[in-house]
Every structure is written in C-alpha cells, then in structure tokens.
Amino acid sequence: MKKILPILIPLSLLVVLFLHGKNQTSFPSTKSVVYQEGDLQPTETQRKVERLVFGILSNYHYRKIPVNDSLSSKIYDAYLKELDPNKVFFLASDIDELEKYRLTIDDQLNDGDLTSAFAIYNRYQQRMKERYTYIDQILQKIPDFTVDETYQPGREKVKYAASKEELNDFWRKDVKRQLLDWRISGKADTTALRELKERYKRSEKYLARTRSEDVFQVFMNAYTESIDPHTSYMIPRTAQAFNTDMAQSFEGIGATLRLEGDYVTIQDLIPGGPAFRSKQINPKDRIIGVAQGDDGSYVDVIGWFTDDAVKLIRGPKNTVVRLKLLPAGAGTGSPGTEVRLVREKIKLEEQTAKKEILTYNQGDKKIKLGLITIPMFYRDFEGARKRESDFKSTSADVKKFLTEFKTEGVDGLIIDLRNNGGGSLIEAVDLTGLFIPKGPVVQRKQSDGKITQEVDRDPEQFYDGPMAVLINRFSASASEIFAAAIQDYKRGIIVGEQSYGKGTVQSVVDLDNYMNNEKEPVGQLKITLEKFYRINGSSTQHKGVSPDFALPSAFSAEEFGESSQPSALPWDMISPTNYQITSNINPGLINKMQTSFQARLKSKPDLIKLKDDFERWKKIKELNSISLQIDKRKKELDDQKKKPDESQAVMDNIAGSAADTPEGDKDKKASTADKHAKDVYLKETQQLLADWVLGPLPTKVAAKPSAKK
Numbered sequence: 001m002k003k004i005l006p007i008l009i010p011l012s013l014l015v016v017l018f019l020h021g022k023n024q025t026s027f028p029s030t031k032s033v034v035y036q037e038g039d040l041q042p043t044e045t046q047r048k049v050e051r052l053v054f055g056i057l058s059n060y061h062y063r064k065i066p067v068n069d070s071l072s073s074k075i076y077d078a079y080l081k082e083l084d085p086n087k088v089f090f091l092a093s094d095i096d097e098l099e100k101y102r103l104t105i106d107d108q109l110n111d112g113d114l115t116s117a118f119a120i121y122n123r124y125q126q127r128m129k130e131r132y133t134y135i136d137q138i139l140q141k142i143p144d145f146t147v148d149e150t151y152q153p154g155r156e157k158v159k160y161a162a163s164k165e166e167l168n169d170f171w172r173k174d175v176k177r178q179l180l181d182w183r184i185s186g187k188a189d190t191t192a193l194r195e196l197k198e199r200y201k202r203s204e205k206y207l208a209r210t211r212s213e214d215v216f217q218v219f220m221n222a223y224t225e226s227i228d229p230h231t232s233y234m235i236p237r238t239a240q241a242f243n244t245d246m247a248q249s250f251e252g253i254g255a256t257l258r259l260e261g262d263y264v265t266i267q268d269l270i271p272g273g274p275a276f277r278s279k280q281i282n283p284k285d286r287i288i289g290v291a292q293g294d295d296g297s298y299v300d301v302i303g304w305f306t307d308d309a310v311k312l313i314r315g316p317k318n319t320v321v322r323l324k325l326l327p328a329g330a331g332t333g334s335p336g337t338e339v340r341l342v343r344e345k346i347k348l349e350e351q352t353a354k355k356e357i358l359t360y361n362q363g364d365k366k367i368k369l370g371l372i373t374i375p376m377f378y379r380d381f382e383g384a385r386k387r388e389s390d391f392k393s394t395s396a397d398v399k400k401f402l403t404e405f406k407t408e409g410v411d412g413l414i415i416d417l418r419n420n421g422g423g424s425l426i427e428a429v430d431l432t433g434l435f436i437p438k439g440p441v442v443q444r445k446q447s448d449g450k451i452t453q454e455v456d457r458d459p460e461q462f463y464d465g466p467m468a469v470l471i472n473r474f475s476a477s478a479s480e481i482f483a484a485a486i487q488d489y490k491r492g493i494i495v496g497e498q499s500y501g502k503g504t505v506q507s508v509v510d511l512d513n514y515m516n517n518e519k520e521p522v523g524q525l526k527i528t529l530e531k532f533y534r535i536n537g538s539s540t541q542h543k544g545v546s547p548d549f550a551l552p553s554a555f556s557a558e559e560f561g562e563s564s565q566p567s568a569l570p571w572d573m574i575s576p577t578n579y580q581i582t583s584n585i586n587p588g589l590i591n592k593m594q595t596s597f598q599a600r601l602k603s604k605p606d607l608i609k610l611k612d613d614f615e616r617w618k619k620i621k622e623l624n625s626i627s628l629q630i631d632k633r634k635k636e637l638d639d640q641k642k643k644p645d646e647s648q649a650v651m652d653n654i655a656g657s658a659a660d661t662p663e664g665d666k667d668k669k670a671s672t673a674d675k676h677a678k679d680v681y682l683k684e685t686q687q688l689l690a691d692w693v694l695g696p697l698p699t700k701v702a703a704k705p706s707a708k709k
Contacts (some may be wrong), residue, residue: 039122043517046216049522052514053220053233055107062447062504062528063569065227072106074567079120079523083261086157088170089127092160098123102701107380109223117219118212125207132204135175136301139197142189143176165222184634195300195359203262203303214238218525228528230506236521237307252314253290253341253366255281257306258542263287263326263373265302268421270351276375277417281339281472284328284560286337287313291322298324306650307698308456317345351375354392355401357408359678362690363697369689370410371682372401376702377423377431377478395430402434402463412689413465415482418496418681422477425505429454432439434462435492441581442481443533444505451533453553453577464584466692467492468685471545473555476500477532483545484534493692495685497553501562503541505530531569536574541569548590549597549688551681552611554618589695593688596696602689612678621636 024348037171041440056115058067065071080098084090100114108116151173152158161167182192197417220233232653254273257264263286269276288299290312297700321343324336356371374394390396429441440453469483469492480499486492509525510520534538543561557563601607639659676682690696 014442016328036122038125038362040118040125040212040215041116042118042212042216042474045518045522047114047531048211048515048518049511050114050215050235051110051112052523053224053513056509056525056527057224057227057231060447060527060529061227062230062530063228064447067106067109069103069106069225072103074226075105075223076102076116076222078226078500079117079219082218082222084687086153087155087160088167088174089124089131090160091127091164091167092162094127095160105223114216114219115464119235121215121219125210128207129204130164131167131171133206135173135200136197137226138172138175139193139200142179142193143172145176145183145628145633148627148632149173151626151628152624153177153626160236160669163265169544173628177626180628180630180633181637184630194539195254199302202300204222206303206305207227209305210461217663224525226567227563228504229567230526230527231528233523234522234526239521239524240591241677245599247582250342252310253323254344255313257287257310258284259306263301264306265303266328269419271350274344278339278341280326281323282328286326286328289324291324292458293320294322294340296322298322305325313687315343315505316629319343324540325469333682346497348392353397353401354391355404357405357410358414358686360686360690365694367690367693368409369412369414369686370401370405371414371416372578373416374431376419376420377425377427377482379424379427381424392395393430394427395434398431399434399462405463406452410465411693412468413463413492414468414470414682414685414689415492416546416682417475417479417483418470418472419474419475420476422479422502425478425481428481432456433458435464435467435486436489436582437461439489440535440577441485443535443537443574443577444533445533445574449572466584466689468496468689470681470685471496471499471547471554472681473500473557473560476502480540480545481532484540487545487548488536488581488585489579490581492584493549493590493688494547495549495688496547496551496558496681497555498546498550498561499540499544501530501540501542501544501557501568503539503544503562504528505532526568535577535579537573539571539573542571549594550685552601552682554613554614556694562686589687589692592696593691596691597684597688601686606680607684 047264055065058199080090080095098120099121105116152322153174155170161170162379168334178196179189184194184479187195191476191510217235217238219235222235224231251273252273254270254272255266255275256268258267259265262291266275266281266285266287266361268283269281275281286451288302289300290309291298292315299312301312305680313323315321319342320343323341325339326336353372353374356373360367377394378392379394380388380392384393400411424670425442432441436456438456438459439456442454443451444454445451467486469486471479471483471494475496476481476499480502483494483499487494506526506528509527511522515522531539531541542557542559544557562568601611
C-alpha cells in the first residue's frame with residue numbers, strides 16, 4: 001500500500017509553544033541498572049529524545065491518550081511483538097520475569113528512563129544467541145526426510161514455549177523444512193547445509209552489529225504506534241532514508257521496504273516505478289533473495305537488516321536486478337517467485353496521470369469511454385509558489401485530458417484511483433472542482449476541536465457527463481477525499497472495493513530543532529495532527545469509502561486497511577456542512593443498474609471466477625501445516641504449482657489498468673488485442689457506465705460455470 005506523502009503544515013507555532021517554559025537540558029537521573037557484559041545500554045541523548053517525544057505527543061498529537069498503566073501495557077505488548085512476532089525466541093519463563101515491566105513504562109517515559117526497553121531487549125538478544133548456537137549444532141548433518149512429521153510456520157496465536165526443548169523442536173523442524181525444499185528443488189545436500197550455515201552465520205553477525213540506536217528506535221515505535229499507527233520515530237539513519245524516499249530521486253525499483261520478523265518486506269510501491277509496472281510485486285511480499293544482472297547468483301537476504309538489503313536492490317539506472325519473492329499471504333514453505341527488474345531513476349513528478357479511449361459494445365450499440373488513471377495526487381509546489389502558469393499538477397493534467405475527451409466525443413468517464421495512496425490535498429480538492437459547480441470538498445478537524453473546510457470556489461464544472469470512480473483496498477487518503485466528495489454530491493458512481501480508510505493527517509517534526517546542544521542528529525518524529533471528514537460529516541477513518549457497486553474483494557478491512565491496525569483512531573462523525581447535491585444520478589436509474597449488476601455478479605463467468613479465485617486464495621492463506629516427509633512435501637509443492645489461478649487473479653486485480661507492460665515485454669504488448677482483458681474491475685465499470693448511458697439491457701441469467709478444482 002502506497003503511503004500518503006505527509007501534508008506539511010507550519011511547525012513554528014508548535015516549536016514556540018512547546019519550548020516555552022520548558023528546560024530541555026535538565027533530566028533526572030534514571031535508576032541504577034546493572035548491565036552484563038555484552039548488554040546494550042541507552043545513551044544520555046536517547047534519554048533526552050525519549051522525554052522530548054513524550055512531551056510532543058502528550059501535548060500535540062490528535063489523540064489525547066492518558067499516560068497510565070493501560071498505555072504502558074499496550075507499549076509492552078507491542079514491543080514484545082515487534083521483537084519476537086512468531087514467539088520463537090522468548091521462553092514463557094522470560095515473559096513471566098519481564099512482566100514486571102508491563103506497568104512501569106508509562107512512569108519511565110517522562111523521566112527519560114529506558115530501563116524497561118533495554119532490559120527486555122538484552123534478554124531477547126541472549127535468547128537469539130542461544131538459538132544460533134543450537135542451529136549450528138543441528139546443521140552438522142542432513143535430517144531424515146522419511147520421518148512423517150509436520151511443521152506449523154505461523155505461531156502468532158500459540159503460547160510461548162515452556163522450555164528450551166520445546167523451542168528446539170520448532171527450530172529443528174524449521175531448518176529441516178528449508179533443507180527439504182532445497183533437496184526437492186535439486187540442490188545437493190552438502191550445498192544446502194553450507195548455504196544454510198552461511199545464512200545463520202550472517203544473521204548472527206547482524207545481531208552483533210545491533211547498536212543501542214536500533215533498540216531505541218524499535219522501542220520508541222512500539223510507543224508511538226500504541227498511540228496511532230501513522231505516528232513514528234525515526235533515528236537519523238532512518239530519517240535520512242525517509243527523506244530520500246520522499247524526494248523520490250534515487251535509482252532503484254520504486255518500492256518501500258521494511259523488516260518484518262526475518263523478512264525484508266515490500267511495504268509500498270511507487271506508482272509508475274519498475275516494481276509497480278511489473279505487475280508481479282505486491283505489498284507484503286517478502287524478499288528472500290537478490291541477484292545482480294541476468295546471470296548473477298542469488299544472495300540470500302533472510303535475516304538481513306533492511307538498509308543492507310536496500311544496498312543490493314538499489315543501483316545505477318538501466319541495470320538489472322532480480323528478486324526472489326515469497327508472495328504475500330503465502331506460507332513460509334511456499335515456492336518463491338522470481339522477478340526481473342530494470343532499475344530506473346525514480347522521480348515523483350514522473351508518476352503522472354494517463355488517459356485512454358475505450359470502446360464498449362452494449363448490445364448492438366457502441367459507446368466511447370474516457371479512462372483517466374491517476375497513480376497519485378501530485379503537485380509542483382515550487383512552481384505554484386512562483387506562480388508559473390504551467391506548473392505540473394494532477395488537476396491541470398486531467399483538465400487537459402477532459403478537453404481532449406470533449407473533442408473526441410466520449411459518452412462517459414472513468415477515473416481509476418486503484419492503488420492511489422494519496423498525495424496533495426490541494427489537488428484532491430482542485431480535481432473534485434472539475435466535476436462539481438462549487439462547494440466544500442472535505443472537512444478537517446484539529447486536535448483542539450477546530451473544524452475547517454477545503455472548498456472549491458470555481459463555479460465552472462469542467463465535465464458534467466456520466467462518470468465512475470474506480471477504487472480498491474489500496475486507494476487511500478486523498479483518493480478517499482475525492483471519491484467521497486463525488487459520492488456525496490451524487491456526481492458519479494463509485495465502483496470496486498472498500499477503500500483503505502486512512503482519514504488522518506501527519507506532519508514530520510525535525511527533532512534537531514528542539515535539541516540544539518546535541519553534537520549529532522537525533523532524528524525525526526512523524527506525528528498525527530488532524531482528521532479528515534466527508535462533507536456529510538462522516539469520517540473516512542476506518543470505513544473509507546464504500547462503493548456503490550461492490551465487486552469481489554481479496555482483502556477484508558480487518559486484514560488490510562486502517563481497521564487492521566489495533567491503535568488506529570476511531571471512526572466518528574461531525575456535523576455535515578452545507579452542500580448542493582447535483583442532479584446527475586437519478587435514483588430510479590441507479591436502482592435498475594443495481595438490479596442488473598447484482599444479476600451479473602451471480603451469472604457473469606468472469607465475475608464468478610474472480611470471486612471463486614479469491615475465496616480459494618483466502619483458504620490457502622489460512623493453511624498452517626507443512627509436511628516434512630519428502631513424498632508428501634513433493635505432493636504439496638506440486639499441488640501449489642498446479643493451481644496458480646488464485647494468486648494470479650489477486651495480482652491482476654491489484655495491478656489494475658495503471659501498470660504498463662513490463663520492461664522487455666514490448667512484443668507481447670504489440671500483439672495483445674486487449675491489454676485490459678484480465679481487468680475484471682475495469683470491464684465491469686465500463687458495463688456500468690454503459691448501463692448509465694444507454695440503460696440496462698434485460699437481465700439474462702446464464703448457467704453458472706463449474707468452479708475449477
């Protein structure tokens with residue numbers, strides 16, 4: 001999911017208010033802690049930063065959460081989960097002993113006391129070292145693959161191991177599963193043993209490289225994310241990488257990565273970048289190997305730090321990098337997929353809107369539809385500040401497309417916002433203004449309760465014909481503002497999935513501005529300061545935008561979206577603002593369209609297949625058992641290879657119409673009669689617009705095709 005770029009607001013007032021009357025150099029000494037040899041210890045600067053972040057969040061975060069035992073408990077649980085999400089390092093006895101810290105964290109925050117954070121981490125580090133010692137022991141020989149036993153990779157819901165022997169059994173099976181899959185793939189046992197030894201030795205070296213600032217960041221994010229999932233603290237190294245990503249001026253594949261457990265995981269895809277256009281990479285995919293060029297051997301990156309993996313993935317433009325991926329939702333033992341990418345210079349301003357003319361046949365009639373795909377809401381703020389007449393922006397580009405569509409005589413318009421994670425709020429407002437006479441577009445509420453409106457004041461309605469807005473689970477923030485306004489004004493129909501549900505505004509605070517006496521940079525804080533509300537008064541938080549015509553979805557809100565975040569701000573309502581509903585949508589016509597649409601959901605082969613594929617994919621994701629007996633494991637892998645339809649359907653649905661043909665696939669592009677042939681969402685949106693323009697055809701109920709087994 002593409003993260004929205006932070007909507008920056010002036011911070012000078014915040015600085016003055018916060019520093020007034022505060023003594024930032026006076027910190028009480030923390031209680032005496034005895035550290036063992038090899039333990040990591042917090043620095044005095046980190047203690048100051050903890051107290052500073054505590055003060056900023058307590059005073060200026062949108063959510064005013066009491067700092068009490070309840071918050072302390074949430075931070076404690078979040079920290080344990082961040083360190084050991086699969087419960088494969090800590091023992092139950094460790095948790096019993098560490099429980100004494102559960103209700104002390106809230107008292108320590110304001111004092112700059114990091115006792116709990118480092119005590120918990122140092123026990124974690126001790127257990128990790130024990131694991132590496134045990135793994136080295138069992139990697140002395142190949143296990144017996146004829147023994148009939150199973151392995152459960154997902155342990156989030158299990159209890160912590162009661163003994164080292166119980167934990168040893170899990171790790172023995174985990175190592176056996178990896179060696180077994182390598183044998184089945186044709187790799188020699190001696191090679192497999194050597195490579196797995198190298199992997200764990202490398203991970204052990206990474207553990208030794210961990211510094212106190214790494215521990216500090218993990219703990220601080222357990223704190224910030226217990227308040228709100230979009231608030232985070234970044235140590236200087238992470239802040240630098242974040243700023244580079246925001247500038248979008250690096251050479252690479254166009255993806256944001258994050259370490260989750262042992263896996264470097266795809267978090268977001270930059271629209272238009274190589275990873276996005278490949279149609280083969282999705283959020284939550286895990287990178288397990290990286291290779292350079294077309295002939296380079298793969299480097300195993302399981303257990304690597306994110307910044308080290310990034311060094312392998314980034315590189316000069318026009319060079320090839322190959323990734324080996326474990327797809328999102330796939331079990332740990334699932335076959336990996338390989339993707340070839342050509343690195344490019346990634347620039348934000350290049351990820352612009354595209355237009356296309358589509359011809360659609362409705363019975364014996366033919367209509368012409370304009371398709372505008374908007375990967376993000378972009379705006380050249382510098383050009384706008386200088387009052388340049390032709391500065392680059394989403395609304396300006398779309399306005400030009402609409403002019404061309406008028407000349408070409410389109411009968412309807414589709415705005416495709418799938419995978420659009422947001423961007424400029426101004427552009428969301430200006431884009432809405434092209435389709436309504438004038439009026440409010442979105443409401444903003446600050447932490448002090450003050451409510452303001454973003455208003456389109458231009459009375460010109462640049463396009464007033466039939467229109468549909470296409471959204472999916474990855475449409476967020478500014479996309480939701482636009483789609484919600486179109487829906488509330490009854491200006492067009494919304495088609496697709498429920499959107500992400502991100503209705504909050506963040507700003508980045510440079511903490512160096514608060515700590516002038518520190519010799520080294522201290523990092524940045526991304527903080528939530530406002531919430532968005534629709535003009536009808538409903539928050540877009542959690543609920544997002546529900547489509548008027550809901551298509552089959554691979555993701556539930558609880559699985560992927562704001563609702564999947566335990567600390568997400570709640571949905572609520574404020575008073576609606578005054579706005580004039582348009583006369584574009586006739587309730588009678590919409591009812592007829594709904595009748596035809598619901599009939600198609602039950603009878604149209606591609607819609608039935610899409611729903612069935614999604615249902616089977618969801619069931620596959622829930623599987624949590626892998627055989628470690630070689631013949632049974634071969635059959636499991638063969639069965640997975642024979643049924644690629646489910647995951648492919650999900651990938652095609654996520655990619656939508658925004659992705660170009662992959663690099664090196666030009667011949668295929670030229671020979672393809674319909675590049676949108678697999679885009680069920682887009683085809684159904686065309687059908688709905690045809691129903692609007694021409695009126696629905698009489699419903700024909702087709703025989704339901706038999707589902708693939």
